[in-house]
Amino acid sequence: MPVLAAPPTPAPPQLSPTNQNLNYQNAFHHGISLLHGWLPLMVEVLAVLFLVLAVARRTRKWWLIQLPVCVLVGVVGALAARWYVTNEGLASDPAPALLWACVGGTATASGVAILGWRGTHWWRRGVAILAIPLALLSTGIVLNQWVGYYPTVQSAWGALTAGPLPNQTDMSALPVLRNTTVADGRVVPVRIPDSGSNFPHRTEYVYLPPAWFAGPTPPALPVVMMIGGEFNTPADWIRSGQIMPAVDRFTEANGGRAPILVFVDSSGSFNNDTECVNGPRGDAADHLTKDVPGYIESQFGASADPAQWAVVGWSMGGTCAVDLAVMHPELVHTFVDIAGDLGPSSGTKDQTVSRLFGGDTTQWAVFDPLTVMAAHGPYTGIAGLFDDLTPPQRSRGGNHGPVADDDTAGMGGHDGVPDTGEVGAAEKLCATGQAVGIDCTIHTSQGGHTWQFASAAFTSALPWIVARVGLPVPAAT
Numbered sequence: 226m227p228v229l230a231a232p233p234t235p236a237p238p239q240l241s242p243t244n245q246n247l248n249y250q251n252a253f254h255h256g257i258s259l260l261h262g263w264l265p266l267m268v269e270v271l272a273v274l275f276l277v278l279a280v281a282r283r284t285r286k287w288w289l290i291q292l293p294v295c296v297l298v299g300v301v302g303a304l305a306a307r308w309y310v311t312n313e314g315l316a317s318d319p320a321p322a323l324l325w326a327c328v329g330g331t332a333t334a335s336g337v338a339i340l341g342w343r344g345t346h347w348w349r350r351g352v353a354i355l356a357i358p359l360a361l362l363s364t365g366i367v368l369n370q371w372v373g374y375y376p377t378v379q380s381a382w383g384a385l386t387a388g389p390l391p392n393q394t395d396m397s398a399l400p401v402l403r404n405t406t407v408a409d410g411r412v413v414p415v416r417i418p419d420s421g422s423n424f425p426h427r428t429e430y431v432y433l434p435p436a437w438f439a440g441p442t443p444p445a446l447p448v449v450m451m452i453g454g455e456f457n458t459p460a461d462w463i464r465s466g467q468i469m470p471a472v473d474r475f476t477e478a479n480g481g482r483a484p485i486l487v488f489v490d491s492s493g494s495f496n497n498d499t500e501c502v503n504g505p506r507g508d509a510a511d512h513l514t515k516d517v518p519g520y521i522e523s524q525f526g527a528s529a530d531p532a533q534w535a536v537v538g539w540s541m542g543g544t545c546a547v548d549l550a551v552m553h554p555e556l557v558h559t560f561v562d563i564a565g566d567l568g569p570s571s572g573t574k575d576q577t578v579s580r581l582f583g584g585d586t587t588q589w590a591v592f593d594p595l596t597v598m599a600a601h602g603p604y605t606g607i608a609g610l611f612d613d614l615t616p617p618q619r620s621r622g623g624n625h626g627p628v629a630d631d632d633t634a635g636m637g638g639h640d641g642v643p644d645t646g647e648v649g650a651a652e653k654l655c656a657t658g659q660a661v662g663i664d665c666t667i668h669t670s671q672g673g674h675t676w677q678f679a680s681a682a683f684t685s686a687l688p689w690i691v692a693r694v695g696l697p698v699p700a701a702t
Contacts, residue, residue, distance in 0.1 A: 256379035260677075264378070265366045269327075272359035276330060279337050279353035287341065295336035302332030313572060321371055327364035334360045372454075373675030374465050383464060390430065390463050402438050409473045410434040410483070412463065415524070421515030422508045426490040429459045429517075431525065432472070435481030443526035447484040447533035447694035450517065450549075450557070452491050452542030454679075455498045459490045462683075465676040466539070471684040475691075478699040483691060484535070485527050489517055491545060500569035501545035502592045504581045510592070513545075514553050532606060533694045535559035537686070539679035544569060544594075547654055550607060551597045551663075559693040560609040563682045564674055567650040568593045598657050608664040608693060611651035612682035615669045 257264055280292060303325040310320065338353040345353075375381035382388070394402075394411040402411070413431045437443055453461040462468055476483045491501050491509050499509035518534070521527045528534070534557040538546035543565025550560035569592050571580040582588040590596045598604075655665040668685070672678040688698045 256377035258377055259366060259375050259381060260370055260373060265370065268359065268366055269363045272327075272330065272334075272356065272363045275352050275356035275359055276334050276337070279334070279341070279349060279356050283341065284344075291340045292337075295333050295340060298336040299329035299331075299333030303329030321367065324364065324367045324371060327360060327367050331357065331360040331364055371675075373673070373677045374461075376465070376467065376677070380464050380467070384458070384460070390460055391469050399433075404441050405438055407435045407438045407481075408477075410437070410476060412469075415520070417512075417516050417520045419512060419516055421519070422511035424507050424509055424512035424516070425493050426512055427459060427493065429490050430463070430488040431521065432469075432486035432488070433525065434472075434476050434483035434485070436476075436483065437485065437525070439481070445526055445528040447535070447691075447696060448518075448521055448527045449484045449486050449690060449694070450513065450534070450536040451486055451488045452501065452513075452536065452538040452545045453488075454540035454542060455492075456496055457492055457542075458495060459488045461676070462488055462539075466680040466683065467676075468680050468683055471680075471687065475687055475699070478701065479691075479697065482696050484533075484694055484696065485521065485525060487517060487521055489513060491542065498541065498571055500541060500571065500581055500592075501548060502569050502581055502588075504588065505583045506581065510548075510552075513549060514556060518556060531556050532558045535561070535690050535694050537561040537563070537683060537690065538565060539563045539676070539683075540565065540674065547594050547609065548592060548597075550609060551594050551601065551604075551658070552592070554601075554604055554607055558606050558608065559690065560607075561612065561683070561686050561690060562609065562651070562654070563612045563679050564614050565611075565650065567653060568595065594654060595657050598661050598663070601661065603662040604658075605662065607658075607662070608666075609655075609658065610666045610668060610686055610689060611655055612668045612670065612686065613651040614674060614678065615671050 259265065306328045307320070307325050334353070334356040338357060341353060342350060369375055375384065390412045392409055392411050394413055396413055396415070399411075399413070411433050413433060414428050415431055417426070417429055419426060434446070437446060451462045453459070472483065472486070491513065492499050493507050493509070497506055499506045501509050501513060503510045522529050531554065536546045536549050536557050536559070538544065538561070540563070543562035546560040547562050547565060548569065550557050569577065569581055571577045578584060578586055578589045651667050655667055658665045670678070670682065672681070692698050
């Protein structure tokens, strides 16, 4: 199967400090790391220390009966959590062993606090109680290191408190900025009506590049729909992926020209895995294809030409990107699938059919991209980029792109086991696509299944995306 050359990563110029929100951006994208450094290590050491103090110097009965029961509770808790994650298909990339150790440690600490309460000094009771939140916090930190969800304390706090995003601007402020020079683009929270889908979604976000503000009326700019992973909020590409500095650098080098970015809600809630299909978990596909395009075109004057629409997705979102493009070539002609699966998945095929489609295998076929492409026949003008993971010990042909600096801090993909949900997916989808006229690229990189990988992949693909939707790109790219 031929593999096309993937777009090179531009050498981004430095932003000039002209934006009024620059200090906030610096605080948002920098700070105390949750992926590596002193904080994660300190929390884990304190959790172990408090647990050791809670169990030390007790009676013979404690050591022979109660402590073994606490350890057994921890082992059962770890095994139960591992079984649940596997059975529900919550992650295709195996979790690090340290995560299950932390889960077990939390369960053990809870047992120690309960079974060791009677006949114990007050200070030891306090230590035992404190060991529980410390162990739980350690579990959260290791989980975050695995997926790279919150790179810093500041980004986690911003998400927890629903703080403003970098350069966030209300809709009411846009008329004031019309026909002015805007150094960086603006991120606008929107409530898109669900009249076409009845899909109960959250607030979504639209990025308007500087070029959108030039002139008396908005230009008909291209659009890129951005979709996150299985567990998500619409702002994840901005908070966790932290892509806006790269977007700002690109627009500065390109005279302010860039597509409108639409950060959509494909789930309706953080843990509602819709896989962007219509089914018992909501008609997410209808929301993305019926609600979003019309609103963006009418509200922001965006182009309605499918050649000027693209969709970019990470993990589950990558699967969605392929599905949307092959199912709706009348809406979108360009897709980027970053570490997606072969098709909508929620466990095994039987589990997927049951969970996503209410047991209806006919509906499964409607949303299976291989089936859709085979039934559709020749496509015209459709192109896609697959940015896939290659574990360090597994060699595969193709181009090797950048890995974000923080990616090595995460644990995803570094456990010696390939991401089984993705293995071969890009090759099968691309081969099937090429057979029906879809021009596809496979771009492979070493790294982990983390937001840092997704961010690096998007940054690498951005010039290609912009060129595909009809805008000029800087000569350096």
